[in-house]
Structures are given as C-alpha cells and as structure tokens.
Amino acid sequence: MSSPTVPRETIAAIERMRQPVVIAHVVPDADALGAMLGMALAWTHEHWQPKVSLPDGSLSLRLSFLVAWAQPQIASPADFVTADGFIVLDTAKKDRCNVGPALKEKDWSAGRPIVNIDHHSTNTRFGAVNWIVDDAGSSCELVYHLLRAAERPIAPLTASLLYAGIMTDTLGFSLPTTRASALRAAADLVDLGANVGELGERLGRSQRQSEFDLLRVIYANTRIVGDGRVAYSSAGFEEIQSAGCTAADIDDQINVPRSLDGVRLAMLFTEGRKGKTRINFRGSGDVTIVELAAEFQGGGHSQAAGAILDCGLQEAIDKVVPRAIEYMKRFPLP
Numbered sequence: 001m002s003s004p005t006v007p008r009e010t011i012a013a014i015e016r017m018r019q020p021v022v023i024a025h026v027v028p029d030a031d032a033l034g035a036m037l038g039m040a041l042a043w044t045h046e047h048w049q050p051k052v053s054l055p056d057g058s059l060s061l062r063l064s065f066l067v068a069w070a071q072p073q074i075a076s077p078a079d080f081v082t083a084d085g086f087i088v089l090d091t092a093k094k095d096r097c098n099v100g101p102a103l104k105e106k107d108w109s110a111g112r113p114i115v116n117i118d119h120h121s122t123n124t125r126f127g128a129v130n131w132i133v134d135d136a137g138s139s140c141e142l143v144y145h146l147l148r149a150a151e152r153p154i155a156p157l158t159a160s161l162l163y164a165g166i167m168t169d170t171l172g173f174s175l176p177t178t179r180a181s182a183l184r185a186a187a188d189l190v191d192l193g194a195n196v197g198e199l200g201e202r203l204g205r206s207q208r209q210s211e212f213d214l215l216r217v218i219y220a221n222t223r224i225v226g227d228g229r230v231a232y233s234s235a236g237f238e239e240i241q242s243a244g245c246t247a248a249d250i251d252d253q254i255n256v257p258r259s260l261d262g263v264r265l266a267m268l269f270t271e272g273r274k275g276k277t278r279i280n281f282r283g284s285g286d287v288t289i290v291e292l293a294a295e296f297q298g299g300g301h302s303q304a305a306g307a308i309l310d311c312g313l314q315e316a317i318d319k320v321v322p323r324a325i326e327y328m329k330r331f332p333l334p
C-alpha cells in the first residue's frame, strides 16, 4: 500500500472548527489514545482549542502514562454543549464513542458536524465527513498522514503518541496488516523524535502486579477446543476484581489463547461489568472472524473484532463457543 491520500474535505472540515471535542472508542487502546491525543496536541494553536473525551474510569492503568505525557484538556459535559464539532477517531460506530454513560444515551452531537477518521472495516460512516481506510494498520498512521497533509507541526511528543498506536495495532509490526506504509510512517516518527525505547518499556515490559495476576487467571482458564484450532479464555467479574483490575484493563489478554501453536480462532470472554460479557475475537492464517463477531452484533477488523453480550460469563461461553467451532468448518484444514 502506498501512503493513503488524505481527502481535502477532511482537512477543510477540521479547519472550520474552533473548539472541537476529540473522541475515540470505549476501552481505548494505544491506537485510540495515540490518535486522539496526537490529533489534539498537533492541532492546538491560537484559533483551535480542542478538548479530548476521557470519562472517569475509561482509562487503563497500563496506558495512563500516554495521557500523563500529553496533558490534554479534558472535555467536561459543558464542553460537549459548546463544541462546534467533533473529531471521532478509531471508532466504528457512533454508540462506541467514549463519551461516558451520561452522554451515551443522548444526542450529544446535536446537529454539529462529526469528522470520522478510522480503519475499521465495519465503520458505519456516521460522520458528516468520513475518511475510512480499512487496509491501514492503525488510526495513528492515518492521523500522521493527515497532520502531514495539513502541514501541522509534529513535536517529539506527538510523534511518540502516534508511534505507540502504529506499533501496538500491528502487534509490534508483526501482523499481516503491517504494510510498508506503516513502517515508513513509524520511521518518519522516529526521525521526528518518537521515544521508541521508553514506549517499548512502558507498553511491553512494565506489567503491574495486578495485570500479572489477571494473566495467571487467563492462562489458567484457557481451553483448547475444535480440533486444536480454537482456543478461548475467560475472566469473571470476581476474578477481575480480585486481581485488582477493572474492565478498562482488559484487552491484550486475548494474546494468551491466541499465542498457542495451531490456534486459528482465539476468543477472550470477560465480565468487566456485572451481567455484560465482552468477547474479543482474533483470527490468524486464512481465518477471518469479523463475520462471526457480527453474528453477535459486534464488529471490527477482518481478523480482530469484538462484541458485547447482555448476559453473564458462562451463558456467553455456552452460546458462542459451539457456534465458533461450527463457524471454523468454513475454513477446512489444508
């Protein structure tokens, strides 16, 4: 993939705003945070005062350092009222926006323009302006190209934030979604001052005891089914609590069942909130899983998707695992 072309109308729509709120998805990962914080930082100047949406409790401990680095202006409910537009990044559907429980049920954009920039294949194009590049490896890569095209300065801190998203959404430049353009963008960001070593340390080698304890649970609960091609794990509400974690800390643990040799479909079931079970799906090799997630009203990318069921952990496992084993029949062994 050559570098994506940034549509002029995307830049023009952003430049028409003066006090937008920049938003990413619920349970923000490093790509969501990097894109949101990088965008807000690079675009802060005398005529442009962006705020970012980060409701209480929505940030994982592991990624909180990105917010501490960026020191963004956090949007209050009043800022949502006075905003003249919204920039939504890395978010496939409007109801996945991380605006907090009070605003979630309301029409928070109320006729004002939304600029929607994303790389999820299931993006519903809910913005007034939509720039969706579903073969881009990360939203941070898109933000990088946008800042370049709009001739916004990229400070070393912005470079670090964007590098964090490009690196993590490609699992350290190791997924098949890693295009040459992602590596080029990352290289440019290193030239611009991205702190590769510190990011590697913080994102890959700085587990807290609580996260480590939750991983013990994930390893212990991992099951292999479907002739060894399907693996899943789970953490119940009490298991998450007693490890000292919250729903915001759940994400990367999907890599435990996914890392088993021969597994092509991995799932992680977590009950971060009582009575709501989140499922992370990952596919590898020729196995795509976004269609499976869609059967449970979820979405995402072809090989990384999620869904939320309104039921407890065991009920969700009983519902989804047999269906997943059945689903694998469309991917016969070579």
Ligand SMILES: [Mn+2]
Pocket: 031, 032, 090, 119, 137, 138, 139, 169
């Ligand atoms: Mn992403």
